[in-house]
Amino acid sequence: MAIMSRNDDDGVSDTNDSETGNPGQMDLPSEHKDKLLASREKDITRREGAVVDDKATLLQREKLVTRRKDAVELRENAADLREDTAHRREETAFVRESVIHGVDTGQTQRQEVVELRENAVDLREDTAHLREGTASLREEVIRKTDMGQAASDDHLMMMQQANARLVVSVIEAHKLAEQVETVATKLQYLAHHDGLTSLPNRMLLQDRLNQAIELARRQGRRFAVLFMDLDRFKKINDSLGHGVGDQLLQSVAQRLRGCVRHSDTIGRQGGDEFVVLLSNIMHAEDAALIAQNMLTALAAPHLIDHHELFVSVSIGISIYPDDGQEAETLLKSADSAMYHAKEGGRNNYKFFEPEMSVRAVHRQSIEVSLRLALEHQEFVLYYQPKINVHSNRIIGVEALIRWQHPQWGLVPSSQFVPIAEDCGLILPIGRWVLREACLQARTWRQAGLPPITVAVNISALEFNAPDFLKNVRMTLEETGLKPHYLELELTESVLMQDRELTDSVLHALANLGVKLSIDDFGIGYSSLSYLRRSPIGTLKIARSFVRQMTTTSDDADIVSAVICMSKKLKLRVIAQGVETPEQYAFLLARHCDEGQGYYFSRPVVAETFATLLQTGIPPALPR
Numbered sequence: 001m002a003i004m005s006r007n008d009d010d011g012v013s014d015t016n017d018s019e020t021g022n023p024g025q026m027d028l029p030s031e032h033k034d035k036l037l038a039s040r041e042k043d044i045t046r047r048e049g050a051v052v053d054d055k056a057t058l059l060q061r062e063k064l065v066t067r068r069k070d071a072v073e074l075r076e077n078a079a080d081l082r083e084d085t086a087h088r089r090e091e092t093a094f095v096r097e098s099v100i101h102g103v104d105t106g107q108t109q110r111q112e113v114v115e116l117r118e119n120a121v122d123l124r125e126d127t128a129h130l131r132e133g134t135a136s137l138r139e140e141v142i143r144k145t146d147m148g149q150a151a152s153d154d155h156l157m158m159m160q161q162a163n164a165r166l167v168v169s170v171i172e173a174h175k176l177a178e179q180v181e182t183v184a185t186k187l188q189y190l191a192h193h194d195g196l197t198s199l200p201n202r203m204l205l206q207d208r209l210n211q212a213i214e215l216a217r218r219q220g221r222r223f224a225v226l227f228m229d230l231d232r233f234k235k236i237n238d239s240l241g242h243g244v245g246d247q248l249l250q251s252v253a254q255r256l257r258g259c260v261r262h263s264d265t266i267g268r269q270g271g272d273e274f275v276v277l278l279s280n281i282m283h284a285e286d287a288a289l290i291a292q293n294m295l296t297a298l299a300a301p302h303l304i305d306h307h308e309l310f311v312s313v314s315i316g317i318s319i320y321p322d323d324g325q326e327a328e329t330l331l332k333s334a335d336s337a338m339y340h341a342k343e344g345g346r347n348n349y350k351f352f353e354p355e356m357s358v359r360a361v362h363r364q365s366i367e368v369s370l371r372l373a374l375e376h377q378e379f380v381l382y383y384q385p386k387i388n389v390h391s392n393r394i395i396g397v398e399a400l401i402r403w404q405h406p407q408w409g410l411v412p413s414s415q416f417v418p419i420a421e422d423c424g425l426i427l428p429i430g431r432w433v434l435r436e437a438c439l440q441a442r443t444w445r446q447a448g449l450p451p452i453t454v455a456v457n458i459s460a461l462e463f464n465a466p467d468f469l470k471n472v473r474m475t476l477e478e479t480g481l482k483p484h485y486l487e488l489e490l491t492e493s494v495l496m497q498d499r500e501l502t503d504s505v506l507h508a509l510a511n512l513g514v515k516l517s518i519d520d521f522g523i524g525y526s527s528l529s530y531l532r533r534s535p536i537g538t539l540k541i542a543r544s545f546v547r548q549m550t551t552t553s554d555d556a557d558i559v560s561a562v563i564c565m566s567k568k569l570k571l572r573v574i575a576q577g578v579e580t581p582e583q584y585a586f587l588l589a590r591h592c593d594e595g596q597g598y599y600f601s602r603p604v605v606a607e608t609f610a611t612l613l614q615t616g617i618p619p620a621l622p623r
């Protein structure tokens with residue numbers, strides 16, 4: 001008998017299979033056999049279906065895992081993007097701060113501006129990349145979201161987060177772009193304006209000048225260019241410090257603004273130089289009127305850091321088209337005219353005249369030749385004796401430089417020392433003078449001539465050079481001259497500079513044994529209490545007072561007062577530029593002990609001076 005039992009799973013199972021020759025197989029009627037076969041086939045199909053179902057589930061799971069991976073990747077991408085944005089934001093903030101700092105302090109140098117501009121360009125490129133990055137990421141999200149319609153809630157949530165982060169990134173990118181715009185605008189401003197005064201700078205002024213030329217050419221009109229610089233600004237800067245100097249320049253800029261119309265341009269060329277473009281004048285006299293207004297406006301005291309500062313300017317004026325048809329020529333003409341204004345006593349204005357450019361060219365060629373003069377050994381020292389007016393004995397000598405030019409002949413120092421000071425060449429020239437004078441003094445000593453002190457002029461630039469003291473020490477050592485045979489003549493302006501530094505150098509020199517004197521005393525502003533404390537040993541009365549002391553009572557009073565004061569302060573005093581017997585007599589009567597000037601001897605070459613030293617001042621010299 002066939003034993004049929006109900007299976008839990010599919011309901012039918014046989015334990016006695018006749019086809020397999022199973023001992024449990026029974027011989028069934030054919031209709032039963034057909035039924036059994038049909039039932040078996042159904043069973044197999046059902047089982048195969050279950051396997052297919054399993055495969056689909058696996059595939060489904062695999063897809064889910066892949067989508068999860070995509071979502072994680074997206075999340076990571078979004079996080080990277082966010083980090084990148086934050087980083088860029090910091091950079092922008094830094095750039096912006098640098099620019100603002102630059103604008104505030106006026107210290108943004110041209111190089112910095114260039115760097116900032118390059119940074120802004122980089123930043124802009126980065127922002128563009130960032131935008132591209134966010135766009136492609138968004139596209140990817142959309143694509144993957146479409147693919148994953150059937151994604152799990154988890155997957156959807158991750159997608160939403162990634163999307164939200166992308167939105168943040170895009171907003172950041174927009175902000176970044178705005179900030180870069182702001183920085184770019186500021187850079188643009190800085191590139192065309194002076195950081196200290198906010199006036200148009202050289203570049204912008206050049207642009208405006210070119211525009212004015214173009215317009216004036218078309219309309220057949222004239223316009224004026226005013227070139228000006230502050231008289232003796234360097235002294236204020238050196239003595240009161242750059243902070244005060246900067247404020248003074250701001251104050252000057254402010255007052256100049258008040259003197260011109262809106263259509264005119266005032267620019268700062270650099271340092272204490274300003275250029276004004278008066279774009280609409282009918283006659284040259286209009287420019288003169290404005291120049292005069294500027295002189296008046298600047299003359300009132302400038303109150304800066306509790307200092308009442310008085311400044312004046314010298315102004316040179318050139319007119320388009322008479323004095324130049326191009327920007328450069330107009331500026332040059334105005335510059336030459338300004339030099340003449342300065343030479344004419346400062347605090348005034350001068351119109352350009354054609355012969356001025358000849359002098360400007362001459363000055364330029366002096367500078368070029370000066371650069372070669374040291375190398376070509378064209379300098380020579382002359383020596384002028386200092387005399388004890390009572391004994392008529394030579395008590396010292398001043399070394400004075402001359403330039404033996406191959407074409408121009410012997411050039412006096414007044415024609416090239418100021419130029420050498422302007423262009424800094426006075427530093428190597430000064431070192432040469434000091435060495436040459438020390439060597440010469442030593443040679444005279446070795447030749448058995450009476451011991452005397454040799455004096456060397458030191459300009460403010462030389463005194464303030466960082467290696468000045470070291471150079472004096474080294475020169476004395478190398479030339480073998482004893483320090484007390486060297487005297488340094490300083491101008492009053494040297495004493496007005498950085499007090500602490502000046503004091504320490506003066507005392508170091510005095511400790512070495514070097515003598516110190518003040519040249520041209522009376523024309524500066526030396527404080528008497530300072531003189532008392534300083535190691536200065538001698539005052540040299542300025543030639544300008546000595547020249548008129550016998551004819552002008554004011555000068556006579558000044559010279560008498562300086563002699564008297566020197567004695568009280570226990571300082572030696574010497575009158576410079578003594579030329580006449582009357583001046584000599586005046587000094588004797590006022591008990592001035594020492595004198596120097598043509599009355600005793602002109603500056604002479606070293607050999608002649610050696611003879612003077614041996615023989616004394618000959619009576620044959622004009623007296």
Ligand SMILES: Nc1nc2c(ncn2[C@@H]2O[C@@H]3COP(=O)(O)O[C@H]4[C@@H](O)[C@H](n5cnc6c(=O)[nH]c(N)nc65)O[C@@H]4COP(=O)(O)O[C@H]3[C@H]2O)c(=O)[nH]1
Pocket residue numbers: 384399400401412413414417426430433456457458459489519520576577578579596597598599603
């Ligand atoms: N009219 C007139 N002039 C007289 C008389 N006695 C002397 N002098 C001139 O007065 C100037 C005196 O020199 P300083 O006041 O130091 O003024 C000097 C000094 O400031 C500067 N200098 C000259 N040599 C040097 C140098 O080696 N180094 C530096 N840094 N400056 C120098 O150039 C200035 C002019 O020098 P120099 O042309 O040599 O002119 C000299 C001298 O030749 C006189 O009785 N009447």
